[in-house]
Amino acid sequence: MAxxxxxxxxxxxxxxxxxxxxxxxxxxxxxxxxVTIALTVVISAVMVPxxxxxQGASTAAPKIDHLLNVMIVxxxxxxxxxxxxxxxxxxKFKAKPGDESDGEPIHGNTRLEIAWTLIPTIIVLFAGGYSxxxxxxxxxxxxxxxxxTVAVFSQQFAWSFAYPGKDYAWSExxxxxxxxxxxxxxxxxxxxxxxxxxPEWRIKxxxxxxxxxxxxxxxxxxxTYQLVCTELCGFGHATMRAKVVVEPYGxxxxxxxxLDREAPKELMETVEVDSATNPPALGAxxx
Amino acid sequence: MVDAIKRxxxxxxxxxxxxxxAFGFGLVIALRAISDLPLYQTEQTGYPHIxxxxxxxxxxxxAGFGCFDYWLRWAAGMPTIPEDHSQHGAKxxxxxxxxxxxxxxxxxxxxxxxxxxFFIGGLMAMLIRAELAQPGTQIVExxxxxxxxxxxxxxxxxxxxxxxxxxxxNYVLPLMIGAPDMAFPRLNALSxxxxxxxxxxxxxxxxxxxxxxxAGWTGYAPxxxxxxxxxxxxxxxxxxxxxxxxxxxxxxxxxxxTMRAPGMTFWRMPLLVWAxxxxxxxxxxxxxxxxxxxxxxxxxxxxxTNFFQFAGGGDVxxxxxxxxxxxxxxxxxxxxxxxxxxxxxxxxxxxKPIFGYRLMALALIGIVVLSYSVWAHHMFVAxxxxxxxxxxxxxxxxxxxxxxxxxxxxLGTLYFGKIHTYSTAMLFALAFIVTFTIGGxxxxxxxxxxxxxxxxxxxFIVAHIHFVLFGGSVFTIFAGVxxxxxxxxxxxxxxxLGRVHFWGTLIGTWGTFVPMHWVGMDGMxxxxxxxxxxxxxxxxxISAFAFMLGAVQLVFLYNMVVSWRYGPKAEAxxxxxxxxxxxxxxxxxxxxxxxxxxxxGGPYEFxxxxxxxxxxxxEGAEVPEGEKSVVGSxx
Numbered sequence: 001m002a003x004x005x006x007x008x009x010x011x012x013x014x015x016x017x018x019x020x021x022x023x024x025x026x027x028x029x030x031x032x033x034x035v036t037i038a039l040t041v042v043i044s045a046v047m048v049p050x051x052x053x054x055q056g057a058s059t060a061a062p063k064i065d066h067l068l069n070v071m072i073v074x075x076x077x078x079x080x081x082x083x084x085x086x087x088x089x090x091x092k093f094k095a096k097p098g099d100e101s102d103g104e105p106i107h108g109n110t111r112l113e114i115a116w117t118l119i120p121t122i123i124v125l126f127a128g129g130y131s132x133x134x135x136x137x138x139x140x141x142x143x144x145x146x147x148x149t150v151a152v153f154s155q156q157f158a159w160s161f162a163y164p165g166k167d168y169a170w171s172e173x174x175x176x177x178x179x180x181x182x183x184x185x186x187x188x189x190x191x192x193x194x195x196x197x198x199p200e201w202r203i204k205x206x207x208x209x210x211x212x213x214x215x216x217x218x219x220x221x222x223x224t225y226q227l228v229c230t231e232l233c234g235f236g237h238a239t240m241r242a243k244v245v246v247e248p249y250g251x252x253x254x255x256x257x258x259l260d261r262e263a264p265k266e267l268m269e270t271v272e273v274d275s276a277t278n279p280p281a282l283g284a285x286x287x
Numbered sequence: 288m289v290d291a292i293k294r295x296x297x298x299x300x301x302x303x304x305x306x307x308x309a310f311g312f313g314l315v316i317a318l319r320a321i322s323d324l325p326l327y328q329t330e331q332t333g334y335p336h337i338x339x340x341x342x343x344x345x346x347x348x349x350a351g352f353g354c355f356d357y358w359l360r361w362a363a364g365m366p367t368i369p370e371d372h373s374q375h376g377a378k379x380x381x382x383x384x385x386x387x388x389x390x391x392x393x394x395x396x397x398x399x400x401x402x403x404x405f406f407i408g409g410l411m412a413m414l415i416r417a418e419l420a421q422p423g424t425q426i427v428e429x430x431x432x433x434x435x436x437x438x439x440x441x442x443x444x445x446x447x448x449x450x451x452x453x454x455x456x457n458y459v460l461p462l463m464i465g466a467p468d469m470a471f472p473r474l475n476a477l478s479x480x481x482x483x484x485x486x487x488x489x490x491x492x493x494x495x496x497x498x499x500x501x502a503g504w505t506g507y508a509p510x511x512x513x514x515x516x517x518x519x520x521x522x523x524x525x526x527x528x529x530x531x532x533x534x535x536x537x538x539x540x541x542x543x544x545t546m547r548a549p550g551m552t553f554w555r556m557p558l559l560v561w562a563x564x565x566x567x568x569x570x571x572x573x574x575x576x577x578x579x580x581x582x583x584x585x586x587x588x589x590x591x592t593n594f595f596q597f598a599g600g601g602d603v604x605x606x607x608x609x610x611x612x613x614x615x616x617x618x619x620x621x622x623x624x625x626x627x628x629x630x631x632x633x634x635x636x637x638x639k640p641i642f643g644y645r646l647m648a649l650a651l652i653g654i655v656v657l658s659y660s661v662w663a664h665h666m667f668v669a670x671x672x673x674x675x676x677x678x679x680x681x682x683x684x685x686x687x688x689x690x691x692x693x694x695x696x697x698l699g700t701l702y703f704g705k706i707h708t709y710s711t712a713m714l715f716a717l718a719f720i721v722t723f724t725i726g727g728x729x730x731x732x733x734x735x736x737x738x739x740x741x742x743x744x745x746x747f748i749v750a751h752i753h754f755v756l757f758g759g760s761v762f763t764i765f766a767g768v769x770x771x772x773x774x775x776x777x778x779x780x781x782x783x784l785g786r787v788h789f790w791g792t793l794i795g796t797w798g799t800f801v802p803m804h805w806v807g808m809d810g811m812x813x814x815x816x817x818x819x820x821x822x823x824x825x826x827x828x829i830s831a832f833a834f835m836l837g838a839v840q841l842v843f844l845y846n847m848v849v850s851w852r853y854g855p856k857a858e859a860x861x862x863x864x865x866x867x868x869x870x871x872x873x874x875x876x877x878x879x880x881x882x883x884x885x886x887x888g889g890p891y892e893f894x895x896x897x898x899x900x901x902x903x904x905x906e907g908a909e910v911p912e913g914e915k916s917v918v919g920s921x922x
Contacts, residue, residue: 053808054810071738075731075732078724079724086701086720090706093706095638101894105898106702108643113696127731128684131680132677132736138737139673199741204668204743208604209509209597209603230744230745230812230813232433235430235501237429237815
């Protein structure tokens with residue numbers, strides 16, 4: 001027993017960190033931090049103004065883009081810190097040619113190790129909390145009656161849409177929605193999984209055979225966009241696109257009235273079945 | 288000839304494959320005949336007369352090749368052939384083509400085989416980039432394109448990155464812990480020989496009617512359950528690759544836990560050993576899930592079970608849950624051994640102890656634990672229960688913490704060291720820190736649900752996985768191969784060519800994968816043979832860098848092959864490292880050690896006068912006073 005205690009002590013002495021006495025030289029910590037911050041500012045100043053996600057055309061877009069910008073600044077800081085630490089070390093501690101001696105036998109520094117465990121934890125928890133808030137924001141459902149429901153049907157390799165109103169007007173390969181009104185897409189896949197994505201809306205959701213999934217979007221810019229399938233669905237995947245038109249409400253209403261086809265009955269029946277056996281709609285409780 | 292067929296080896300293996308294959312085929316046909324069914328079922332997902340032989344023929348090969356001889360004799364009560372060690376060591380190149388139970392031979396077999404698959408998978412990547420250089424369809428049609436990127440991913444993941452780490456560890460790990468071999472040498476050999484069979488099944492699927500599997504390496508149902516025959520080859524190949532890695536992981540666990548040299552306490556194990564311990568814990572618990580889920584898909588296809596067919600009451604999304612419950616830990620299976628390699632290389636070439644050794648080991652364990660709780664971050668837009676997303680986001684972000692600890696500790700290791708950058712291994716290790724940091728940052732961004740909703744299934748994902756798997760794992764593989772090349776071959780490689788390879792790879796990696804982030808965020812989905820005109824210029828640039836990246840790998844190939852044959856002879860310890868594998872000759876003696884070394888200190892005691900990691904046989908066995916109580920205890 002005694003020897004075990006001794007061993008533990010010995011190993012603690014061995015591993016426990018920088019011995020108190022010798023100083024190995026000072027690091028220009030303040031200068032390194034200043035360079036890190038300067039580099040962070042430069043990288044952020046270059047990257048934040050660029051509109052990475054392209055044009056935005058929904059109320060979710062600016063929120064997601066803003067979150068991205070916050071992450072760009074935080075990430076620039078982390079990246080700059082790593083770069084400054086790495087290149088300072090390479091510049092300062094590079095061995096002279098022919099130098100076969102060893103470095104200083106430093107085994108660690110408890111305070112530093114606690115710091116680089118705790119600070120990243122705080123940063124990622126902040127990022128997580130902020131993301132959660134944005135997620136709740138962009139998926140917040142308007143009370144019943146204040147949003148429009150459009151049914152989406154996807155199949156290899158085409159999109160179809162059914163609109164509310166008399167007998168579910170039906171359009172193929174072309175989606176029209178009114179501007180500045182929340183639309184809840186109730187999505188159904190008829191064969192394999194497809195995914196509904198309009199890059200300008202920043203919203204994406206898989207269409208899954210057998211269940212109904214929901215995407216909530218409030219388009220806020222009139223225009224023509226493209227609906228892209230983003231889940232591999234077979235040889236036609238790359239060309240599985242649809243035209244998306246966002247237009248003023250009156251114009252949209254007229255367009256829907258002008259549609260001369262109805263949604264196939266058997267499809268609308270599956271919709272009912274799907275909805276009955278479904279996980280609770282996305283956005284119902286926020287998270 | 289008769290003699291050749293009686294002896295275990297290629298002839299008997301071939302015969303076994305034919306016999307077992309014919310048996311499987313005959314069984315299916317006979318059963319169908321007595322059931323009054325048409326003899327050949329050639330609906331899209333059917334083909335039982337091909338699927339069954341595709342299982343039995345590889346097993347027949349393994350049996351004929353001699354993988355089961357010892358066990359079968361023992362099980363049947365026949366006198367076992369006593370181990371005469373004729374299956375140990377390699378005297379000529381021919382011995383690498385035999386059933387060999389020497390961990391060093393198996394290590395080399397692994398590394399060479401996996402690199403062959405790396406180059407085949409790389410050629411597929413070149414074809415993919417050739418097709419994507421311009422919008423529109425030029426080289427391959429869409430269906431073939433889908434097969435190409437699916438097989439590219441599957442070859443790289445299942446028969447390159449995962450097993451090449453097993454190969455490197457196979458060679459150096461027993462030496463590092465002072466063991467004469469792995470705990471189960473015959474199981475070790477069997478694990479290796481299952482691997483080329485898995486690769487052959489993956490590549491062989493190109494011959495199947497309907498082409499190779501084309502549902503992506505993720506093989507999401509119901510696209511995979513309804514896909515042509517090639518998909519079944521994927522389902523089966525994964526079984527062989529999975530069984531191989533589970534058996535290897537068990538082998539590593541038992542070896543590490545029970546076969547450490549006297550004095551090698553857990554806290555004296557090199558970090559590579561810690562890394563493989565953690566990886567093996569992941570493999571044994573997670574890999575059965577992918578084996579299971581691929582069987583379920585195969586049964587849906589061939590036996591019309593209804594696990595994932597919604598029309599029959601199956602649950603489509605449950606495929607993804609089971610799949611990612613393996614495949615997220617799998618990304619750490621592909622990264623943790625690399626972390627171990629980087630620790631060895633950086634400590635040795637900075638001439639300094641690893642900074643915060645214990646926290647480094649604990650961070651590995653932390654990653655193992657956390658990695659089981661993050662899988663659904665691959666499914667933020669998949670239509671699963673929406674409340675599951677936030678907890679999965681939090682755990683995903685938290686896993687950045689232990690990963691960050693590792694990055695900072697490697698950087699800390701450099702400080703007050705004597706950094707040598709003459710070795711290509713060290714260059715790859717340093718570049719790994721930079722590139723992997725980028726991959727980690729994009730990983731954190733992907734972990735955040737709102738950002739993920741936008742970029743999921745776009746080229747941003749392709750960029751991220753290649754930054755972590757190529758800029759991460761493959762850089763560590765190169766670092767490991769260069770670092771232990773002298774030990775494994777007994778020759779030195781050419782550092783000048785190594786530098787050409789390094790800079791070409793670094794520039795190629797960044798040039799290829801950085802712009803992929805941009806086109807992805809801007810709206811280009813992944814897994815498409817064709818794309819909008821607006822992404823044309825970026826894709827042309829990406830392809831140009833990709834070809835450069837591919838070409839420069841030939842420099843690596845040349846360097847390895849020529850140096851192995853003609854390189855200058857390597858000393859035992861060219862990098863002046865401390866760990867035990869460098870204290871024996873290069874290449875090591877056939878049974879590793881004349882006498883098991885005694886471990887008397889930590890593995891990275893650089894700069895401490897008189898400090899020693901291990902006392903080898905024949906060395907003045909002066910155990911420092913006070914260390915005597917430690918020698919002989921193993922925990």
